[in-house]
Amino acid sequence: MVVWSPLRFNSGREIANRFVIAPLTTDSSHDDGTATDNELEFVRRRAANGFGATISSAAYVEQDGRSWQGIGAAHDGHLSSLRRLAEVMHAAGGLAILQIYDGGRIAKPELIGERSLRAPSAVASLRPGAKTPRAMTSDEVRGLIENFREAASLARKAGFDGVEIHGANHYAVHQFFSPRANHRDDHWGGTLSKRMNFPLAVAQAVRDALGPKLIAGFRVTPFEAEADGYTLEDAKQLCHELAKLDLDYISVSLDDYRKSRPTGETRVYNGPVEKTYTPAESPITEFARVIAGRSAVMASGGIKTCTDAEGAMKLGADLVAVGRAVVVDPEWLSKVRSKSEASILAGLPKDEREIAEGLSIPPRMVDYLLSRPGWIPRL
Numbered sequence: 001m002v003v004w005s006p007l008r009f010n011s012g013r014e015i016a017n018r019f020v021i022a023p024l025t026t027d028s029s030h031d032d033g034t035a036t037d038n039e040l041e042f043v044r045r046r047a048a049n050g051f052g053a054t055i056s057s058a059a060y061v062e063q064d065g066r067s068w069q070g071i072g073a074a075h076d077g078h079l080s081s082l083r084r085l086a087e088v089m090h091a092a093g094g095l096a097i098l099q100i101y102d103g104g105r106i107a108k109p110e111l112i113g114e115r116s117l118r119a120p121s122a123v124a125s126l127r128p129g130a131k132t133p134r135a136m137t138s139d140e141v142r143g144l145i146e147n148f149r150e151a152a153s154l155a156r157k158a159g160f161d162g163v164e165i166h167g168a169n170h171y172a173v174h175q176f177f178s179p180r181a182n183h184r185d186d187h188w189g190g191t192l193s194k195r196m197n198f199p200l201a202v203a204q205a206v207r208d209a210l211g212p213k214l215i216a217g218f219r220v221t222p223f224e225a226e227a228d229g230y231t232l233e234d235a236k237q238l239c240h241e242l243a244k245l246d247l248d249y250i251s252v253s254l255d256d257y258r259k260s261r262p263t264g265e266t267r268v269y270n271g272p273v274e275k276t277y278t279p280a281e282s283p284i285t286e287f288a289r290v291i292a293g294r295s296a297v298m299a300s301g302g303i304k305t306c307t308d309a310e311g312a313m314k315l316g317a318d319l320v321a322v323g324r325a326v327v328v329d330p331e332w333l334s335k336v337r338s339k340s341e342a343s344i345l346a347g348l349p350k351d352e353r354e355i356a357e358g359l360s361i362p363p364r365m366v367d368y369l370l371s372r373p374g375w376i377p378r379l
């Protein structure tokens with residue numbers, strides 16, 4: 001079956017099978033952005049099941065863009081923590097990929113100070129309680145691109161096989177691409193082509209820092225569900241340009257790969273459905289067509305069984321990233337491989353201590369998971 005077959009990336013690195021652990025924030029790092037033992041254990045236990053690759057939780061590239069209590073890749077002080085993380089991911093033989101991000105307007109004021117909140121434009125996010133950021137100066141925009149470059153070079157020094165740019169889910173790279181969040185009229189905003197400048201500059205900087213032999217990936221939200229957001233056609237154009245930069249993969253971020261549903265900016269999971277648009281064809285298929293083999297395509301969202309993984313691949317994906325299923329059941333992939341899917345845990349246990357201890361989920365992550373009703377299934 002294709003899902004168990006290897007794939008060679010443009011960079012020459014080989015992934016042993018098509019299953020990847022999706023980036024999963026634990027919200028459990030030390031205040032200084034170094035990884036805690038319990039978040040390393042969260043990763044170790046899941047990676048031990050033979051995933052082709054593990055993608056890290058998103059690491060901030062600049063303190064002022066920090067959206068939660070996660071790991072950093074912002075300066076040399078983070079290097080030894082990043083080394084430990086890469087070692088844990090490599091322990092079972094899979095590839096180790098560091099995801100890097102900046103929060104922009106959805107950085108967390110409690111972590112960075114309200115006055116530090118900066119974004120492409122002074123427009124507040126739709127998240128409940130969001131504060132209005134200030135617009136970044138051109139120097140700050142260039143500085144942020146340099147920090148993405150620096151983060152990629154830290155990843156290289158730390159022994160990762162590659163880096164994924166978090167260009168999805170309403171964080172800063174996404175914000176620069178969004179006409180809702182980006183009202184600039186300089187080099188970084190205005191037309192579609194100018195809104196692409198920031199994501200492309202970050203991708204180029206990361207590729208340069210990694211060199212040609214490490215994996216460079218980019219995660220994208222395929223369209224914005226909100227009114228006046230960017231369209232699937234806009235995102236296809238971006239993917240076309242990204243593929244010219246010799247990226248190894250483009251990852252399509254969906255809540256549910258079958259329903260072509262991206263994450264809404266409000267993240268109110270049990271509220272009214274705000275999505276109004278369903279493309280005629282799956283965004284996975286649309287992206288695969290426009291990328292045309294120049295980069296691999298990764299799909300994610302609601303993959304819970306081997307049949308789901310094969311379904312996403314039939315739509316055009318080369319790789320699948322699995323998130324909530326491996327949060328809930330750390331041994332998920334072993335059960336899929338041994339065809340014991342009936343024994344896969346379908347939800348988090350009722351008892352919170354059992355969640356933390358039985359499933360090796362750091363206590364702060366347990367709180368984070370339970371803070372959004374409807375996000376993660378409960379038994």
Ligand SMILES: Cc1cc2nc3c(=O)[nH]c(=O)nc-3n(C[C@H](O)[C@H](O)[C@H](O)COP(=O)(O)O)c2cc1C
Pocket residue numbers: 022023024025026056057058099166168169219253254255256300301302303321322323324325327369
């Ligand atoms: C606890 C948790 C943390 C997440 N953290 C990240 C993250 O750091 N970066 C990211 O790109 N996506 C993140 N996501 C989104 C997942 O990678 C994935 O795209 C999403 O959960 C949908 O896939 P799934 O249905 O397999 O969970 C997170 C999801 C969860 C549940």
